Amino acid sequence: MTEAAVRILLCDDHAVVRAGLLALLGSEPDIEVAGEAGTGEEAVAMAAKLRPDVVLMDLQLGPGIDGVEATRSISATGIHVLVLTTYDTDADIARAIAAGATGYLLKAERPEELFTAIRAAAQGRTTLSPPVASRVMNQMRGAARPTLTARELDILGQLAQGLGNRDIARALFISQATVKTHLGRIYDKLGVDTRAGAVAVAKEQRLLP
Amino acid sequence: MTEAAVRILLCDDHAVVRAGLLALLGSEPDIEVAGEAGTGEEAVAMAAKLRPDVVLMDLQLGPGIDGVEATRSISATGIHVLVLTTYDTDADIARAIAAGATGYLLKAERPEELFTAIRAAAQGRTTLSPPVASRVMNQMRGAARPTLTARELDILGQLAQGLGNRDIARALFISQATVKTHLGRIYDKLGVDTRAGAVAVAKEQRLLP
């Protein structure tokens, strides 16, 4: 059987990029561009109206609601959102995934990859650009669900009181050297390198009572 | 017209104190002691049954639920609670007020003051013993509601990312000296002296988005 074409909605604040994608996708008979949006608001409205199979979403959208918010709104309606953007920072990736993105491609990706990613996204399957995939894996290794040992949580608790190493050591009846050792491991696991950052992450993920 | 007598419930774990109050209040024709309780549980139960105009509550109640908890339960039913206790520590005062106390008197207070405070409490008006009042004022001036300036919140935001002073300075286009100045003031306002403590307090009171 000949499957129906995948209907997609482009969302990028740069007309040039949209035109480029349009031209690129024109060569694929099974991919049909159902519409284009230049802002997050527009994307949300058009997605609701057109009900495309996939929304190609840039994360940088200028003023108004950003790509992450748009992704959140659209994916909440059951439409697959494939993020196509320039940057691959951990923060961007994490926010996009948390917002419900089905895939995350970099614009530097080869066109063929984009096509297959679109077809995959239409079926709800995930495609990640290699750099993104490796970053996601790294997130998983320790950052996603940092498994702190009981002792490390003890130290973290004292740390969140704003205590210095000496005071933490006294409070837990260990040496300052041990406190430093634990702190180093905590930093590793939480992906930070300062006490302030550790406290921020701890509070964020509610690692402390 | 002759207003009805103010009906009050005494709550103190010392029978001697209750007797003293009873004797003291006996001289006031417009104040009627509707009942006495020796524990927090008793106070809550009797308050629900008797529906007095005012509950005279001691904060120290021995075992079981304490005065603060009793105050919380009773004031939740719309009955005015006038705390009458011996101590005037910031912690006690803050907890009692947070629990919904209408007034806070010290037992060292002159009897006349107690009478007028009871009449005031019956109408929902607040009376505070002078030492308590001044403590409350001090709480207000900076400690209770840490009013951080917009700029201080900027610095705090960066701090919560775990950044060092140099990076914060760069991010906000100011010098490290300025960052340090702001940090010092933030520490003062939040009652801490380390960045980790500042982040903890900030997260705790949701000072950051």
Added chain:
DNA sequence: CCTCCCGTCAGCCGATCGGCTGATGCGAGG
């Protein structure tokens, strides 16, 4: 007009931190 608050900046100094390398003891699990 003068004062107070806010934001900016400087320099100094001791205390603390964070990274690194390396070591010991102990219990669980293969």
Added chain:
DNA sequence: CCTCGCATCAGCCGATCGGCTGACGGGAGG
């Protein structure tokens, strides 16, 4: 038995922090 994870400890070093003192300009309000 031997390895691995966890907790413990040591010393070194450069970087950073936190406290302190002092200063300046601008805006709000008395």
